Structures are given as C-alpha cells and as structure tokens.
Amino acid sequence: MSIRRLPEHLVNRIAAGEVVERPASALKELVENAIDAGATRISIALSEGGLAAIEVIDDGCGMAPADIALALERHATSKLPDEAIEAVTTLGFRGEALPSIASVAELTIESRVRGADGWLRRVDHGAVAGEGPAALPPGTRIKVAQLFAKVPARRKFLRSARAEYAACVDAVKRLAMARPDIGFTLEHDGRRAFSVPPGEERAQRVAALTDRELAGNSVAVDYGREGISLTGVAGLPTFNRGVADHQYLFVNGRPVKDRLLIGAVRGAYQDMLARDRHPVVALFVELPGDLVDVNVHPAKTEVRFRDPGLIRGMIVGGLRAALDEAGHRSAHRASVASLGNWESGSSFAPPPSAPSWPSRSPGFAYPMPAGGGEGGQGSVWDSAPAFAPMPMGKAEPAEAAPPTPVHYPLGIARGQIAATYIVAETEDGLVIVDQHAAHERLVLERMKRAMAEGGARAQALLLPEVVELDEVACDRIEARVGELAEMGLELERFGPAAILVRATPALLGQGDVRGLVVDLADELAAYDQALSLKERLDHVAATMACHGSVRAGRTLSVVEMNALLREMEVTPHSGQCNHGRPTWIKLGHGEIEKLFGRK
CATH class of the missing domain: 3.30.230.10 (Ribosomal Protein S5; domain 2)
Structure with missing residues (x-):
C-alpha cells in the first residue's frame, strides 16, 4: 500500500483520540483554556455526566470573531509567543483541544471581548454549522453536546453517566485546587455539586x-x-x-x-x-x-x-x-538483630494431646458485639462445646499458683502491654499478640461464614446516623445498597451529599459507623463496576471487620484475653490479619536465654 496524506477530518479524529478520551478529558481542556484566559470565575454545567452536554462559562479576556475561527484550526494557539516551548507557563499550548473536540461532537463557541460585540460559531463533528452575533457578557461560553455521537466505536467504550460524572468532578477539583484565586461552580443536571469562591487560602x-x-x-x-x-x-x-x-x-x-x-x-x-x-x-x-x-x-x-x-x-x-x-514522628523500630530472634506466626494446629473442650462456666464473658453469637454468626464457641473457666494467668492476688500453659499453642495470658498487646506464656517460650489485628481476623472469618450461610444479620441503630460524603461517593454507595444490605449494612440516600445508616452487621455492633461508610466508599471507588461485591467479598468484609474489632488501646480482662487466644487457636488464617501482617510473634526459651547471655 502506498503512502498517502490523511484527510483533515481524519487527522482531527486521530488527534481527538489522544486528547479527548472521555467527557472529563474535554472538560479539562475547556477549563484550562478558561484559566489561561485570565478568568476569575468559571461556571461548569454537565448533563448526564457530560455525555449529553458540557458547558463552560468564564469571565476571561474573550475572543474576537477572527480569533474564534482560528482557534478551531489545528496547531493554532495564543500561548506560544515564540518557539521556546520549554518556557511555556500556561496550562494548554498544543492548539489541538478545540478542533479535536469539534471533530467528535457538536461544539458551540460564544465569546466577547470587552468593549466589542459578541460572536458565535457552531461546528458539528468537524463541519461549520453556522455563525453570527451573540449576546453575552465579556468572556467565553463553550458548549459541547453529544460527544462521540457519530463515532460509535468510541461511544460504546465510555462508561456509565455516573462514572463519567465522577471523572469530571475529579478533573475540576484538581484544577480548582491549583487556582484558589479563581471561583469555581459545578452543576450536574440542574443540581449544584459544589461552589468555591475566589480568593480562598x-x-x-x-x-x-x-x-x-x-x-x-x-x-x-x-x-x-x-x-x-x-x-x-x-x-x-x-x-x-x-x-x-x-x-x-x-x-x-x-x-x-x-x-x-x-x-x-x-x-x-x-x-x-x-x-x-x-x-x-x-x-x-x-x-x-x-x-x-x-x-x-x-x-x-x-x-x-x-x-x-x-x-x-x-x-x-x-x-x-x-x-x-507537628509531633507525629515515625515509630522507633527494633534493631535488625533483635527482630531476627523473633518467630512470626502464620499458621498452626492444636497438638494431638490438646484436651477436649470442657464445660462452660456461667460466669464466662467474651467481648462480642451485640447479637454476634446468634444465627451461626458468633465466635467459635457456637460450633464447639462450651468452656470451663479460663486459667487466670495475670499477676493478680490468688491463693493458688498460676496454672501451667500446657496444651495451649498460644499459651496463657500473663498480661497486657500498652493496652494493645497480649503477653502469653507457652510451654516453650513467650507469645505477643496484637489484639486488634487478631480480633480483626476472627471477625472477618465469622462474616465470611455468615455470608456462606445465607447472609449476615443486621442490627438496627437506635437512632439512624447521617454520614456526609461528597456526591460522587454517595452515588457509588447508592448503586450498591442492595448488595450491602445482604451483608447486614442497611443504607439509603439522604440528599445529594449524605448517606443514612439504619443498621449495621450484627457481628460488628455499632462501632465507628462513619468510618465504616467512608472506607467502603473508598473501596467502591477502586472497584470495576462490572464486579459485584460478592466477587470482592474478602475486601469488603475485611473493611467491615476492621471497624468491628477490639481496638488497640482497649484494656482487656484476663478472661477476655484468654478467650481471644483460644478462638485464635481454632480459627483458620488467624496467624495473619486482614492486611497480611502477623497477628502474633513468638520468642522461644532458647532465644530469651541468648538475649540475656545465658547461651
């Protein structure tokens, strides 16, 4: 095939493929032009996430009729006064944005220079469709409609209106942060998404x-x-x-x-x-x-x-x-030599000689969220015979000597450090358990078991809680309300920028409701819309479990500490938390003796 020169309309479409990938790309180029024009206020209106229409109005310097025509030609720009392209200080300078957008959409430009009359020029997918006088204040108004309407191959690869709107909001927010001296207003389908005044810190x-x-x-x-x-x-x-x-x-x-x-x-x-x-x-x-x-x-x-x-x-x-x-310094790390003496626990099984489960004491208490022990959604105690009183290993007044840690892989609790770590004695050494990481894994396994058995039970809040989020995050959550309800989290939309929480999973209790909803919104932002939450169950359940766990900084009783250790011993994957970090580490007797120079 011989080499040929491409026609102008095809060249513009190729350029559009580089510059205009989606509505957010076109919007970014138009807002950048408004900023470079010296605008102090920029108003943006979107319809159907930008798929149906994008309108950008600014109060910048404006353009004369001849400049409007020239701006729609490729490689025409006012932002390169000479050939020193490396010294460009404006946001846009390639001169391809407007002709590229005009080649794949209906583009209307209205502009007026101060002291002159306004002018309008309309282009329909690369062809001039009309021009004439226009009435508007000084500045420029650009409207883009039906993006990729005549390019179906590109149109079918665009995402939903909600997803495209989220991308548009992100693009405008970034530009608004870069220029706090300019006021920005964004509206979507007639509803104001946000508005920030000019001159902010x-x-x-x-x-x-x-x-x-x-x-x-x-x-x-x-x-x-x-x-x-x-x-x-x-x-x-x-x-x-x-x-x-x-x-x-x-x-x-x-x-x-x-x-x-x-x-x-x-x-x-x-x-x-x-x-x-x-x-x-x-x-x-x-x-x-x-x-x-x-x-x-x-x-x-x-x-x-x-x-x-x-x-x-x-x-x-x-x-x-x-x-x-600010006083938030990095935590001191242990020396490499010391860390080398510690063994990280990943998995274990009770030894064959482990005793059978004895009968449960009427006075047993375990730190379980309300409703967590019903319907097969509680701890391991629900699937095994009840326990006898836990051995009391903490340094407390007692008539009898502390029990020996026989038959327990994670030993007997001897105390708590910094209200965060459980110290336990085993037959052959010392175990330190991160109480939050460990309980987080236990809660996750309970949630996964509950979902496998037909869904998690919900626990209604006495007073529904309102969680404020940005509109895009609320849209994401609203689209998944049904799936979240199967996991025991009952939500509903409460205005443009808020979510109402009516119930939380019974396994978690109430906890930090706002933190849970905010983190779930972040998780949803990272998912492909084609995936259901059940396909991402481990991630969603891990996020929920984190907010339903015993927190670091909570003082536990000896009974609670031993109950946590016993459940860890019979729970799959309890050696690591939901984020891959170890939940316990062990130092053997021999290693302790080495630390004190006895070996």
Whole structure:
C-alpha cells in the first residue's frame, strides 16, 4: 500500500483520540483554556455526566470573531509567543483541544471581548454549522453536546453517566485546587455539586474540595531547596483513606498524576501507615521551567524532571519535616538483630494431646458485639462445646499458683502491654499478640461464614446516623445498597451529599459507623463496576471487620484475653490479619536465654 496524506477530518479524529478520551478529558481542556484566559470565575454545567452536554462559562479576556475561527484550526494557539516551548507557563499550548473536540461532537463557541460585540460559531463533528452575533457578557461560553455521537466505536467504550460524572468532578477539583484565586461552580443536571469562591487560602480550598475535617487534621508543608519549593497540605498519618484517590499533586500549577511523585509520598509515610492505608495530601511543586518537561504527554498529565532524585528527596524531606514539627514522628523500630530472634506466626494446629473442650462456666464473658453469637454468626464457641473457666494467668492476688500453659499453642495470658498487646506464656517460650489485628481476623472469618450461610444479620441503630460524603461517593454507595444490605449494612440516600445508616452487621455492633461508610466508599471507588461485591467479598468484609474489632488501646480482662487466644487457636488464617501482617510473634526459651547471655 502506498503512502498517502490523511484527510483533515481524519487527522482531527486521530488527534481527538489522544486528547479527548472521555467527557472529563474535554472538560479539562475547556477549563484550562478558561484559566489561561485570565478568568476569575468559571461556571461548569454537565448533563448526564457530560455525555449529553458540557458547558463552560468564564469571565476571561474573550475572543474576537477572527480569533474564534482560528482557534478551531489545528496547531493554532495564543500561548506560544515564540518557539521556546520549554518556557511555556500556561496550562494548554498544543492548539489541538478545540478542533479535536469539534471533530467528535457538536461544539458551540460564544465569546466577547470587552468593549466589542459578541460572536458565535457552531461546528458539528468537524463541519461549520453556522455563525453570527451573540449576546453575552465579556468572556467565553463553550458548549459541547453529544460527544462521540457519530463515532460509535468510541461511544460504546465510555462508561456509565455516573462514572463519567465522577471523572469530571475529579478533573475540576484538581484544577480548582491549583487556582484558589479563581471561583469555581459545578452543576450536574440542574443540581449544584459544589461552589468555591475566589480568593480562598490554599488550605481552605483543599479542605473544601476533599474533606472538611482535613483542616483540623493536617499540617502545612513549606519546604525549599536549590530554587525549588514544595508547599501544600498533608494529612496526619491517623487521617488516612482506604484508597489513594485523595492525593493531589501539582507541578508549576499543573495537576499531574506522576508515578515518581506518588512513590515519594508513599515513601514519606511508609513507617507511619499500614500498607493498605493512604494519606490525604495536596502538594504543589514549583521549579524553573528548564528543570521539567511538561510536553511528554498529549493530555499533559505526566511530566519529566531533569533531576528526579532531587524532586523525590524534596517531597520525602518536606513531608517528614512537616509531620515531625507537628509531633507525629515515625515509630522507633527494633534493631535488625533483635527482630531476627523473633518467630512470626502464620499458621498452626492444636497438638494431638490438646484436651477436649470442657464445660462452660456461667460466669464466662467474651467481648462480642451485640447479637454476634446468634444465627451461626458468633465466635467459635457456637460450633464447639462450651468452656470451663479460663486459667487466670495475670499477676493478680490468688491463693493458688498460676496454672501451667500446657496444651495451649498460644499459651496463657500473663498480661497486657500498652493496652494493645497480649503477653502469653507457652510451654516453650513467650507469645505477643496484637489484639486488634487478631480480633480483626476472627471477625472477618465469622462474616465470611455468615455470608456462606445465607447472609449476615443486621442490627438496627437506635437512632439512624447521617454520614456526609461528597456526591460522587454517595452515588457509588447508592448503586450498591442492595448488595450491602445482604451483608447486614442497611443504607439509603439522604440528599445529594449524605448517606443514612439504619443498621449495621450484627457481628460488628455499632462501632465507628462513619468510618465504616467512608472506607467502603473508598473501596467502591477502586472497584470495576462490572464486579459485584460478592466477587470482592474478602475486601469488603475485611473493611467491615476492621471497624468491628477490639481496638488497640482497649484494656482487656484476663478472661477476655484468654478467650481471644483460644478462638485464635481454632480459627483458620488467624496467624495473619486482614492486611497480611502477623497477628502474633513468638520468642522461644532458647532465644530469651541468648538475649540475656545465658547461651
């Protein structure tokens, strides 16, 4: 086949494939143009998540009729006054966005320069459909309708209106965080999603667009080195999320999703957060234009640094300095030599000589949520004969000598450290158990057993609790209300940005209802919509179990500690928590003697 020159309309469609992947891509380009035009207020209206229509109105400098026509030609831009593309400071500069969008949608541009009349130009999938005078205030109004309507191959790969709307909201939020001096308003199908006024403080803007509680649970970041500055807001390690969708990174005012920057954030928090938890941050890197290349991606979402190591070190150092000043320092780690003497428990089985289960004492008490022992959804005690009084191994006044830890793989509880760790004595050493991690695994196994037997029982709340979330998170939860009800969590929509909790799984009790719903919303954000929650049962149940477990910091009685140890001994996978960390570690007698120089 001979080489031929492609027709103009096909060239525009190819360019559109690079720049306009979905409604959020087109919206991002239009809002960036409004910002570059010097707007102080930008209003956005969406219909059906942007699939039916996108409208962006700004009060920027506007365009004359000749400029409107030129803006719809490929590689025409006002943002490159010379050929120094590496010195570009505006958000957009390729000159492909408008003609690319116009080639795959119905595009209408209305614009007016101050002191002149307004003008309108309409393009239908690459063909000019009309133009003429227009009445509007100074600025520009652009409307995009029926995106990919005449390109069915692209249209069928778009997701649902709800999913596309979520992507649009994320794109606008990132741009609004980058420019707190500009006011943004976003409406969807006639309902206002959010509105932020111009001239806000950066921390105030970030909190308004992420989580209002962030303002009181974050530290300011202000760090500089070698002409590079790092500013922004960093959430405290305890203020974390289940997924990394609340990490906002900006380079010279440009929102980016760069693996180097994301890795640096993870490195800064690595010894302060569990592996499955993620911090909430909004970081702004400012550096000379010749140290970064912003022209490496058609949508300009990725950048390339001349010295990646310096930038990564800046982020790690800046975040750690900010967190240290707030008093939230990294936990001290044990020496490598000491850790080598400890054995991590993963699985075990009771020895053949383990005694049969004796009769249960009327005075036995176990820290189980209300209703947790009914309907086959309780602890292991429901599937085995009841117990006799647990041996009392704690240093307490007693007439008889403490019992010997015979036949119990995890030993007899001797005490509790920091209201977090259970210390138990075994026949051949010492065992330390993380009470929260261990009970979290036990609750998860109970939930999985309950689901296999037909569903988890729900426990109604005396007073339904309202949990405020952003509209997109509420949409995700609303779409899964039926599946969550099968797991014992009864929810309903309560206005645009709130969820009403009527009942929680009986296995969990009430607990931290808000934290549970927020984490579930984060989990749902990471799922493919085609997957049911039953296909992701382990992840959803693990999230629920975490909020229904004995928390670190709770003082347990000796009976409660021993009951936890006994249930661990007969529960599958109790050697590791739901996040893969060990629930107990063991130090043998020989290793203890080595530590004291006896061997």
